[in-house]
Amino acid sequence: MPGASPLYRKVAADLRTAIAAGEYGSGERLPAEDELARRYGVSRGTVRQALAALRTDGLVTSRRGTRRVVLGGGTRLQSFAELRSFTRWARSLGEEPGGRVVALDPGDATDEEASQLQLDEGARVFRVRRVRTLSGTPVMVERTTYPEHIGELVAGMPLDTVSYSEQLELHGVLFTDAHHTIDLAVADADDAELLGCRAGEALLRERRRSTDPAGTPVEWSQDRYLPGTVAFTVHNSTATSALGRRLSER
Amino acid sequence: MPGASPLYRKVAADLRTAIAAGEYGSGERLPAEDELARRYGVSRGTVRQALAALRTDGLVTSRRGTRRVVLGGGTRLQSFAELRSFTRWARSLGEEPGGRVVALDPGDATDEEASQLQLDEGARVFRVRRVRTLSGTPVMVERTTYPEHIGELVAGMPLDTVSYSEQLELHGVLFTDAHHTIDLAVADADDAELLGCRAGEALLRERRRSTDPAGTPVEWSQDRYLPGTVAFTVHNSTATSALGRRLSER
């Protein structure tokens, strides 16, 4: 029946806009599932699929016995694509993303790189270091390690490529899962120079391991943000818990 | 049919232990859905519900056309309860959780508190400030604001109560959703004294707004961790995106 995108996505999108438009205000109750099913001319299962998406976004509650309630206040969450790509994220904010490649070198995988990318120790990898800017202001230093076959694609791109992500997707490299770790790091001399801060100053660090649909690691990245430029937001609930906390390893 | 917990949870639990036991190693393919359905004597829908849970935990991939693949390496994610409660989290690590109440006062809600807890400005709230320790070592300062009716419960508890969460649950206060924001904060004089660090030093900050099943805010908390003690981990994918990134407000 559906042409482009699944039915439940359309229902979800419609509900999202309805909520955004204030049709269902914060704290109000959503129509019952049966009612929505009738209204959209789909089965209850499809409605539930749509509502599950709103649920994990933290847009609505859900509990047995009562209609769903619209939750207010939450920060807008980002699509996976926006989250993974600095460029897309910046654009979605209306900011002008930029970047400058500081270094792009092949090398042999360190222990950590090998482990994160599931390569043999000493396997060939490509490392890219970039300063990322928002409307001209440096906000982040990005150190990414790619496995050889992907790194070669990156190395073949013009140095002023703004978004490697988008280019890699055009080459058929898909990113579908990512595991993030967020903590603090201390700016080293390089960071300090690139970001215009003092060495020794604390930075917000995000380490990220991305995998493709088959579960093969395609990227291992360490991003260091200047304090006060970004914050990370997470929604979770008893039903969906994507967040964790762990002791820092030393 | 089942008494205590839904069927799909049991299936999910079983698959989780099988994976943990190495029955399906990292990178290996899981049995097909139909096969699992037969094996567990449930319908395919139920198996899919179980697998969806493993999916959002980042334990397995999924894409059309191929069997699911077991993902390796990811840090173990925590249950919602472990995540929300410092006490439970510490216990799950085998550490001894501790805390010392520094201040417990009623007061009038500030603008931010009123907005986060969806109260009228100037409404009565309770504020608790605590130092949290892991096996005796201070790692975090917690500043929590409760709406009046919950704060009164907290105020009625013994000062050496280790876990307010657990006590509140016994009083029927349920936490089901939370929205977290993670960024940096600078230690003020109080933080410095309580944590034994220098004032002005950077701390890892987590701000958290928790709501009950009806969507009513029950807690607004700001936790500041000593650098190097904890890191936050998030898994997300094209299918489930609970993570966001946003510009810091100033």
Place this chain on the structure above:
DNA sequence: GAGTGGTCTAGACCACGAA
């Protein structure tokens, strides 16, 4: 072309919340 996961339907029963 066979195998597999993604989507969708129709109907059933249960557990919980609120009146």
Place this chain on the structure above:
DNA sequence: TCGTGGTCTAGACCACTCG
């Protein structure tokens, strides 16, 4: 008690991957 969401079933068709 009744409305509602949670769970479960059985079956169908499609879209994609891979040999």
